Amino acid sequence: MVDSQNAEDSIACFSPGLAGIPVAESAVSYVDGKKGYLEYRGIDIEQLAEKSSFEESSYLLLYGELPTAKELKAFDEKLKHHRRIKFRIRDMMKCFPESAHPMDSLQATVAALGMFYPFPTNLEGELDKETIDSVCVNLISKMPTLVAAHARMRHGDDPIAPRDDLSHAANFYYMLTGDEPYPLTERILDVAFIVHAEHEMNASTFSALVTASTHADPYTSISAAIGALSGPLHGGANEDVLHMLDEIGSVDNVEDYFNRKLAKREKFAGLGHRVYKTKDPRATLLQKLYVELTEKVGVDTTYEIARQIEKLSRSTLGAKGVCPNVDFYSGIVYRKMGIPTDLFTPIFAIARVSGWLAHWKEQLGQGRIYRPSQIYTGKYGQSYVPVEER
Ligand SMILES: CC(=O)SCCNC(=O)CCNC(=O)[C@H](O)C(C)(C)COP(=O)(O)OP(=O)(O)OC[C@H]1O[C@@H](n2cnc3c(N)ncnc32)[C@H](O)[C@@H]1OP(=O)(O)O
Numbered sequence: 001m002v003d004s005q006n007a008e009d010s011i012a013c014f015s016p017g018l019a020g021i022p023v024a025e026s027a028v029s030y031v032d033g034k035k036g037y038l039e040y041r042g043i044d045i046e047q048l049a050e051k052s053s054f055e056e057s058s059y060l061l062l063y064g065e066l067p068t069a070k071e072l073k074a075f076d077e078k079l080k081h082h083r084r085i086k087f088r089i090r091d092m093m094k095c096f097p098e099s100a101h102p103m104d105s106l107q108a109t110v111a112a113l114g115m116f117y118p119f120p121t122n123l124e125g126e127l128d129k130e131t132i133d134s135v136c137v138n139l140i141s142k143m144p145t146l147v148a149a150h151a152r153m154r155h156g157d158d159p160i161a162p163r164d165d166l167s168h169a170a171n172f173y174y175m176l177t178g179d180e181p182y183p184l185t186e187r188i189l190d191v192a193f194i195v196h197a198e199h200e201m202n203a204s205t206f207s208a209l210v211t212a213s214t215h216a217d218p219y220t221s222i223s224a225a226i227g228a229l230s231g232p233l234h235g236g237a238n239e240d241v242l243h244m245l246d247e248i249g250s251v252d253n254v255e256d257y258f259n260r261k262l263a264k265r266e267k268f269a270g271l272g273h274r275v276y277k278t279k280d281p282r283a284t285l286l287q288k289l290y291v292e293l294t295e296k297v298g299v300d301t302t303y304e305i306a307r308q309i310e311k312l313s314r315s316t317l318g319a320k321g322v323c324p325n326v327d328f329y330s331g332i333v334y335r336k337m338g339i340p341t342d343l344f345t346p347i348f349a350i351a352r353v354s355g356w357l358a359h360w361k362e363q364l365g366q367g368r369i370y371r372p373s374q375i376y377t378g379k380y381g382q383s384y385v386p387v388e389e390r
């Protein structure tokens with residue numbers, strides 16, 4: 001029986017990729033895609049990049065206001081206290097194939113964390129603040145440790161234990177390399193974390209919220225978000241940008257490569273965005289960080305190739321609003337710090353977990369289960385045919 005009224009309602013609202021369809025009310029962040037402007041809790045991302053730290057910006061996202069000095073100290077201490085991971089999680093990682101992508105490892109280990117920190121799944125009643133806070137702190141604290149431990153163990157190196165005298169950014173760099181970063185490296189990594197921390201209703205945040213709307217536990221929800229972030233149309237694009245720049249190899253090859261790809265109507269990694277129709281403000285900030293990082297040594301070929309692509313895209317794709325997004329310049333910054341290409345998206349996840357959790361907290365106890373509709377395009381009323389008659 002066809003419910004034609006139902007089908008018509010669905011058709012009236014159908015928007016491929018949910019483009020332009022609001023799926024939640026949220027006060028976490030605001031994007032003006034025409035102006036290329038982004039705010040976390042009403043504060044411009046440029047100000048946060050210049051003046052804040054990842055720890056402080058995470059507090060802002062989670063609690064809605066900038067912390068007082070006392071609140072920030074307490075939050076920072078909690079983050080430092082929870083950096084260690086269980087030895088069983090480390091042992092589990094040792095069993096992953098050496099070739100495993102670090103995003104797959106991260107997704108699996110975050111899901112596994114949920115087994116060690118059970119969370120009430122019946123969310124009908126009030127959840128106490130401490131339970132919610134401890135989940136947020138645990139995940140933000142442990143994600144860098146999970147990424148660094150896997151990155152080392154896949155090469156047969158021992159993981160490096162976290163240090164509680166280092167900032168979130170410096171400690172991650174230390175656990176990855178065994179060295180404390182120079183102050184400029186620490187600052188640049190910190191700013192990269194800040195600008196990646198949140199971006200309203202993107203695909204990974206939506207995945208987290210869809211999963212959480214079933215009252216699945218937050219570790220499962222964040223694991224779902226990590227899976228969505230890994231795709232090359234989303235966070236995975238930062239890795240693909242570097243593959244593209246490496247493939248081009250020299251500034252002389254850019255024009256030919258660009259025109260060939262354009263003629264085939266292929267997409268360029270790191271360009272285009274559902275919301276921004278101008279250059280993503282985070283791309284501008286990351287580009288500045290790269291220039292700052294290379295001030296003494298000068299920019300390298302990879303950056304020159306990227307700039308040339310940006311220039312060519314302006315005259316060919318600019319009218320469509322296809323411009324550099326956050327993923328276009330981030331990898332160039334990380335490579336300059338000596339970070340392997342397949343860790344670029346995990347670094348995005350280390351930062352974005354604060355935004356995912358801010359949305360998870362906001363939705364707790366108020367969201368309905370996400371259950372959209374579909375437009376059925378199949379057959380109706382078919383008779384079953386026994387196998388011998390087919
Ligand atoms: C953190 C992030 O997730 S930022 C985004 C990271 N992703 C990437 O960099 C991957 C490359 N970019 C893309 O694939 C897309 O721009 C997305 C996925 C980001 C956005 O997709 P949508 O909003 O669905 O845009 P859609 O794919 O419909 O593109 C609209 C038009 O711009 C063109 N376009 C979009 N992105 C690109 C690109 N990277 N290169 C060339 N053309 C592009 C499309 O071909 C399309 O043109 P048409 O109207 O002539 O057919």
Ligand SMILES: O=C([O-])CC(=O)C(=O)O
Nearest residue numbers: 198199201202203274326
């Ligand atoms: O908003 C989006 O669709 C993607 C994005 O830029 C992000 O998640 O940072």
